[in-house]
Amino acid sequence: MAAINHNQKSSKLLNCTQSRIFIIAFFLRMEMNFMFSDLSLAHLTFYLLISRYQLDGEVGNKFTIHPLTGEIVTAGRLDREEQSSYQLVVTVTDTGEITASATVFVTVTDINDNQPQFEIPSYLVTIPENAMAGTLVTVTRAVDLDEGLNAENYYSIESGDTSLFAIDHTSGTVTVSQNLSDQTGEFIIQVGVSSGPGSEVMYDLTTVHVTFQFTVQANYPSFSVSGRTQISLVENQPPGEIQIINANSPKVGTSGDITFHFAGGNEANFFSLNSQTGNLATQLTLDHEVQQSFHLWIEARDGDTPPLSSFIDIIIDVVDQNDNAPVFEEESYHSNVTEGGSSGQEVIQVTAVDLDSGSNSRIRYSLSTHADAFNIDIDSGTITTRREFDREMISRYELVVEAEDYGSPAQATSVVVTIDVDDVNDNPMYTTENFEGIVEENVAPEQ
CATH class of the missing domain: 2.60.40.60 (Cadherins)
Known part of the structure; x- marks a missing residue:
């Protein structure tokens, strides 16, 4: 044990939706065998050059560790709504009083145990x-x-x-x-x-x-516009004013004073509304990929007792920007072709997706390399052969495929497609390296 450094440490974030996770920290190895959830038990088993195990950190009455085996188990019911994660520190000490430690981050996954x-x-x-x-x-x-x-x-x-x-x-x-x-x-x-x-x-x-x-309808506050209002806002813009909501009352004095309030649709507080001026504004940046539209209800309330109110609804459409590049479904692709095959054979299909909308999400594919040997369908991403292949000449092709959207300006990304040429028995095999023969002089050709 003298060759092992003292007080070695490691840490690991455990995503508890994984069924099996390993941590290696020098001579410390942790294996997670079960998944945490609100009501389940979990076991974390530690294997090492043994001695004593100790558990510290956010243990409370929720976790215990066996001092000899290193097995961690839940000691109480886990409730994500009370605490969604825990940070545990496991320390092991061998018989020579040399220690090592690992930090274990435990995330409690949610189950539907709360009614609305x-x-x-x-x-x-x-x-x-x-x-x-x-x-x-x-x-x-x-x-x-x-x-x-x-x-x-x-x-x-x-x-x-x-x-x-x-x-x-x-x-x-x-x-x-x-x-x-x-x-x-x-x-x-x-x-x-x-x-x-x-x-x-x-x-x-x-x-x-x-x-x-x-009541007399004329006594109610009236908005300067009637019916539903439709507003379009481009995503990713800094927070700022959208428009002024105007309303008035036929009443005089303080009874006719109008104040403005959200009646619905702004639970996430993306918007602000000045109660005196009716200034409607964004207070958070809007993202089309997160939410495409908002339906707000605005109340105009007079100052009478009891007050009378009128309402208007506003639809805010979040217009997409081309702020996402296409992403291939795989980090790289691999396929094979057989040498000597005819042209036009399908090799592989690559696929990319774009989180934007409309033309910003449409994708066209192209080849940046080896376009003399392969074709790619601009719409489907299907790669086909353009000619026959000879493995003895070239045994592998590294294609670079580009996926570009139709946005303005366009965004693009690329991926490598490796294509190996499979061998066929198209070359004769000789049983000896040297051949000898005798030809008489003055023999006529082709005899």
Whole structure:
């Protein structure tokens, strides 16, 4: 053991979706045999020139290690919503008091163990008796503590008059589905939200009480534009003003003072709205590849008691820029051709993808090398032969294939395709290296 350095250290980030991970730190080897999840046990087995094992770091009451075998097991239930990762330090000391250590980063993967919950158990809403189709009723919102697909909420109207109301399945926005005329009474609709894939769906319900208010329509705030507003913004632009939302009230004094508010669609806080001026702006950079559009609801509220409100919805389309180059599905490609084969034979197909949209995502393929020996289809990326091959002349070709998009300016990337020429028995084999013969002089040709 004298040849081993003291206090040797290593670290490893364990992606717990992997079923088997190895760490080698000089004379320390760690093997991860099982995958962590919220409810599963995990075993980390250490093999080394043995002595004593000790576990430190964010251990708490969640992990223990066997002092002789080095086996780490979970000692308590792991909950990603409480703590999503742990940093453990394993130290081993041999009989000569020489030590080595390894840092183990453990990530707890999510399971769908939390149901979505509405922020409000019931909604009380008042809308005009003559509300037009598309008028905002309310925005129901549920929160799910899980992540990824387990936290994607789907909203639906479970009961009530679905002929009068509609709901956006993604945002939970409830709107009037048809033009109303002197509508009276109270309507109750039940909204449900579900999350999680397949049979793992979790569920919650809320109630929306809608009362139709008799009032002179002219008393409501009115926007300078009516109906839905469509705005296009190019992605990757720095945050800044989009437009000014204008509304006014027929009321005088403070009762006619208008303030502006988000009524829905800005849960991720991509946008800001000045409550006094109506200045709508982006406060985060928009990325078309992350989200292609936003549906915002803006409320104009007067200063009366109780206040009257009007709503307008704005669709913001995020316009794609050619900010992604094509990416080949493989880091490199390899195939074979047989020497002596005819031209036009298919060799291999290469494929690249581009995360952009429209013409920015269309790809054309070309050969940068050996275009005299091979063709490539500009659209499909299929490589074919242009002639016969002789392995005894050239046994391997290194093709450089370029994938270029149709954006402006275009972006391109390349990949190497190795093509080996397989041998066929097209050369005679001689049994001796030297041959002797006798030819008489003055013999006529071809005799």
